[in-house]
Amino acid sequence: MFELKTVALFVITALAEIIGCYLPYLWLNQNKSPLLLIPAAISLAxxxxxxxxxxxxxxxxYAAYGGVYIFxxxxxxxxVDDIIPxxxxFLGASVALLGMAIIMFAPRST
Structure with missing residues (x-):
């Protein structure tokens, strides 16, 4: 159960970061409203x-989170971008997830 909670928390964390970065992208590159910066700041916080x-x-x-972020x-x-990976x-994302699992769930003495 610990593993499932950890991965779920990483996924939610990654979504918050991606949304927080994607909204300014929409403003800067697609001429969307600068008001998007408000939810972007909230998402990054x-x-x-x-x-x-x-x-x-x-x-x-941080190291393990990177693997989930890639996925x-x-x-x-x-x-969102409607581009089929x-x-x-898929292979790269799978390797990144494997790295996350090794980092987070390997037996430790401390």
Whole structure:
């Protein structure tokens, strides 16, 4: 159960970061409303707070989070940008998730 909660928290954290970065992108590159910066700032603040909820050393959390971020970003590419990821994208995301699992769930003495 710990593993499922950890991965779910990483996914929510990644979504908060991606949304927080995507909204300014829409404003800057697609001439959307600058009011998008308000929810972007809230989303990035949520992202930072969510990172503090992980029950491990900060460096380990950041390293493992990167693997989940890669996976969620590839999923975002597919769902939001409507670009079907390549087999290489899926392979890379899978390797990143494997790295996250090794970092977060390997047996530790401390």
């Amino acid at each position: 949520l992202f930072a707070w969510l990172l503090t909820l992980h029950p491990s050393a900060a460096g380990r959390v 969620v970003a590839i999923f975002w590419l597919w769902v 390549s087999n290489w994208d």
